[in-house]
Amino acid sequence: MQSTTIRTLVLLLFVAAPFIQTNTYWQHVFGVALIGAILALGLQLLVGMAGLLSLGQGAFYGIGAYVSAVLTAHFGVPFSLAFLAAGVVAAISSLLLVPIVKLPSSSLAVATLGFNIIIYLFMLNEEWATGGSYGMLNVPLPSIFGFELTTERDLYFLILAVTAIVYFSLDRLAHSRFGRALKAISQDEDAARACGISIIRYKSKCFLVAAFTAGIAGSLYAHHARYLNPNDFTFNKSIEILIMVVVGGLGSLPGAVIGAIIIVLMPEFLRSSGEWRLILFGALVVVLMGVSRGGIAGLVPMLLRFLPWFRSTSDPKAVESVEVRR
C-alpha cells in the first residue's frame, strides 16, 4: 500500500471516530488523546530526531495553556490570536534554555526537569496571573471566524485539524535540510560539526519548534478542559510525554501519535482493574520497552512480516530508531 493511501485512510478513521462513538465522554477522551499526540510529536523532534533528552515539555505546555486562558478570559482576545500567542510565548520562553542545550544528554535531562519545576512553582505561587492552586475556572470556549465551537465533537475536530497540521509540518521538516542536519547531529555530533552544521543553533531551533508545538497544545488543552490547575503541568507531565514517544517508537512520527493514544486510552481501559490500574500500566510500559527496539512503530512491521500478503510490500526503510547519545 502506498503511504499516502495509508495516511488518507488513517485521517478518515480519525474524522469518523466521533461519528462512530457518539458518547461525549469518549469524544472528550479522544480530544485529550490528540492533544497528547501533538505534545508527543513535538518531543519526537527533540528526542527522536535530534537525540536531545528533554524533560521540560510540560513547562511549555503549561505556559501555552495559561497564556491562552488568561488572554481570552481576562483580556477578551479572540481564540485564534490567543492560540498563536500561546505558541509564540512558549517558543520565546524556550530561549531561556539556549545556554543549556550544549550539555551532555543526561545533564540536559536533569536541567530541563529543573526548568519544569521552576515554571511549575511560578504557576503555583503567582496567584495574580494563574489563580494559584485553586486553578483557573471557566476558560471560554473557542470560536474561530465567528463560529462558536460548543460541542465536544466541534472541539475534537479543531484539535484534529491542529494535530494534522503539526504532523504534516513536522513530516516536511524531517525530510528537509533541517531534518537531515538533526539526524546527523544525533548520530555523530563531531562529524556533523565537521560538515559545517552549527550544533548549538540547530539544537536551539529544535527546542524552539518543540516549545511552540507544546504551547499550542497547551492552548487547545485550556479551551478543551476549560479548567487549569498547575498540577497538570508538573514534571510528571513531561515524563508522560516522554513515555508516549518511547512507547510509540523513537524517531517515528506515526509512532508518536500511536504512543500518545495508547498512553491516554490505556488508563481508561484499565479502569475496571481498580487499584491495580497503575501497576498494570507500569508493567505494560516495562514490557513494551522490552519487546521491541523501536516501540510500537517498530513492532508493527515486525508483526506484519508474519502476514503473507504484507511480506512483499512491508516497507523496510521505515524510519530507524535513533539511540539517544550519551
Place this chain on the structure above:
Amino acid sequence: MSSEQFIQGIIGGLAIGCIYSLIALGITIIIRATEILHFAQGELMMIGAMAGLSAMWMVDLPFIVVLLVGMIGGGVAAVTIELSIYRTLRTLRVPLINIIISTLGVSLILQNAARLIWGSEPLRYPPLFHTRGVDIAGFAISPQLIWIVVLGFVMMAALQLFFRYTRLGIAMQAAAQDAEAAQLMGISVKKTTTYTFVVAGVMAGAAGVLLGSLFFASFNMGFLTGIKAFVAATLGGLGSLTGAMVGGIAFGLIETFSGVLISTAYKDAVGMIVLIVILLLAPSGIFIRAGRRV
C-alpha cells in the same frame, strides 16, 4: 537571621543533605556501571522506609536494627528489579533510552504496589530517640537531626572504604571504568552490575529510614525526593562519588537556607536555578573527572 536559626539551618540542611547524598550515591554508581538514569531510586528509598516501619510494628526494635531492616529491604527490592527487569532488558539489547523509560515504569509499579500494601495515608514513624533537645553552643538542637548527620557520614565513609579496600568494591570500580578490560582480568561484569544495584538499594533503604524518622513514610515519598537526589548528583557531576556526596549536602543546605531566607514557596526553585547556573559554568558538574562524559 539569628544565630540560632543559622545553627538550626546548618544541622537541618546537613541532615536532609545526607539523605539526598545517600540516594544520589546510588544513582551515581548505577550510572557509572550501566549508564542507566535510575528514576526508581526514590522508590527504593520508600521501600526501605516502609520495610523499617513494618519491622517496627511487629516488634519493638532499637533504631539501629530498624535501619538495618530498611537497608536490607532496599537492597532486596533493588536486586529483584535488576535481576527480573533490567538484566532481561540488557540481554534483549534494547537501546539505553528504553531501559531508562522502564525505570519510570518500575517506579510506577513500586509506588502503587506500596499503596496497595501500606495504604495511601502518610504513616507516622514512632519516635526513635529520646526527644529532649541537645545543647550545642547554647542552642537546642533535635537529636534526631544529629543522629541522621552522624549515621549519614558513617555510611558514606563506609562506602568509600568498601570501594577502596575490598576486593568486590575494587572489582566494581574496575568494571564501571572499563567493562571489557575488567572482563579480561577475570571480573564477572554481570555479577558486579548486580552488586552495584544491591549497594545502591542498601544506601537508598538507609536514606528511607532516616527520612521517614524525620517526617512521615508514605507511598509517594520517593519520587520527588529521588528527582531532587538526581539534581544533587548532577550538581556534583553525574558519575562522580565525591560529586554525589558533596552535591547532596550542598543541595540540602541550599534548600533549607533558601526556605528560611528567600521564600518557602520557591525553595525548590532556588536549588534548580543553582543547578542550571552551575551546569552553565561547569557543564559536567563540579567534581567530574576530566575526560569522562556520562
